[in-house]
Amino acid sequence: MASVGQKVYAPGVAVSEGNGGLQKIDLKSSHGSEAEIYLFGACVTSFKVPNGKDLLFVRPDAVFNGQKPISGGIPHCFPQFGPGPMQQVSLHSTSLSTTLEIINTDVKPFSFNSALHTYFSASIAGVSVKGLKDCKTLNKDPDPKNPLEGKEEREEVTFPGFVDCIYLGAPSELILDNGLGDKIAITNSNWSDAVLWNPHLQMEACYKDFVCVENAKIEMAQLEPKQSWVAEQKIELV
Numbered sequence: 001m002a003s004v005g006q007k008v009y010a011p012g013v014a015v016s017e018g019n020g021g022l023q024k025i026d027l028k029s030s031h032g033s034e035a036e037i038y039l040f041g042a043c044v045t046s047f048k049v050p051n052g053k054d055l056l057f058v059r060p061d062a063v064f065n066g067q068k069p070i071s072g073g074i075p076h077c078f079p080q081f082g083p084g085p086m087q088q089v090s091l092h093s094t095s096l097s098t099t100l101e102i103i104n105t106d107v108k109p110f111s112f113n114s115a116l117h118t119y120f121s122a123s124i125a126g127v128s129v130k131g132l133k134d135c136k137t138l139n140k141d142p143d144p145k146n147p148l149e150g151k152e153e154r155e156e157v158t159f160p161g162f163v164d165c166i167y168l169g170a171p172s173e174l175i176l177d178n179g180l181g182d183k184i185a186i187t188n189s190n191w192s193d194a195v196l197w198n199p200h201l202q203m204e205a206c207y208k209d210f211v212c213v214e215n216a217k218i219e220m221a222q223l224e225p226k227q228s229w230v231a232e233q234k235i236e237l238v
């Protein structure tokens with residue numbers, strides 16, 4: 001049933017006004033999973049699996065003013081943070097898939113890099129990410145402007161303090177233990193790299209409640225006229 005101010009476009013697809021008067025879409029699958037997507041930046045801000053748990057996190061200081069990107073959920077970074085056309089989002093019982101397609105409609109080539117800056121709900125003391133062993137790293141701690149080159153030696157990356165690290169040549173599947181009793185497989189096609197970020201005491205009010213595990217394309221890629229680039233991400237409870 002539609003709630004006040006909601007327009008139902010198809011079974012399980014409703015559009016309404018969200019925070020700050022921004023338009024949002026609520027998706028409900030027949031399996032009981034739900035997703036919320038703000039049209040501003042095509043940002044998925046909530047993905048609830050059938051038991052009601054939200055696997056995503058929106059920072060308490062996120063602004064919904066149509067000027068700044070929403071700090072939470074799955075913001076698209078292309079060619080940097082900001083508004084963009086709506087991409088497809090597919091909602092399944094325990095998984096959420098997103099596709100980002102970038103098309104060069106111009107008559108000259110352009111270069112881009114991109115990322116899905118996904119915020120997961122978490123209890124940071126119990127968080128680990130598996131799958132990054134042997135990847136080349138660019139560690140932005142301590143100096144984000146001069147990242148230190150290295151190699152990941154750990155089977156499981158944990159978050160005992162500030163973490164801001166790029167992983168080059170990341171695999172197509174990572175397993176996130178969110179410290180809340182859930183294991184989440186993050187699979188992708190065509191996202192070549194990954195980023196792990198937790199601000200620790202720089203965001204004292206909320207750092208314990210989330211972790212960013214991001215699919216990214218760090219190296220600049222060039223798109224010729226009429227060419228397109230497509231990448232997919234799937235988040236699945238395992």
Ligand SMILES: O=P(O)(O)OC[C@H]1O[C@@H](O)[C@H](O)[C@@H](O)[C@@H]1O
Pocket residue numbers: 071072117140144164165195196197212214
């Ligand atoms: O723009 P937001 O959501 O505040 O996130 C900022 C952080 O995003 C991360 O992806 C970067 O690796 C960090 O360097 C950066 O500080």
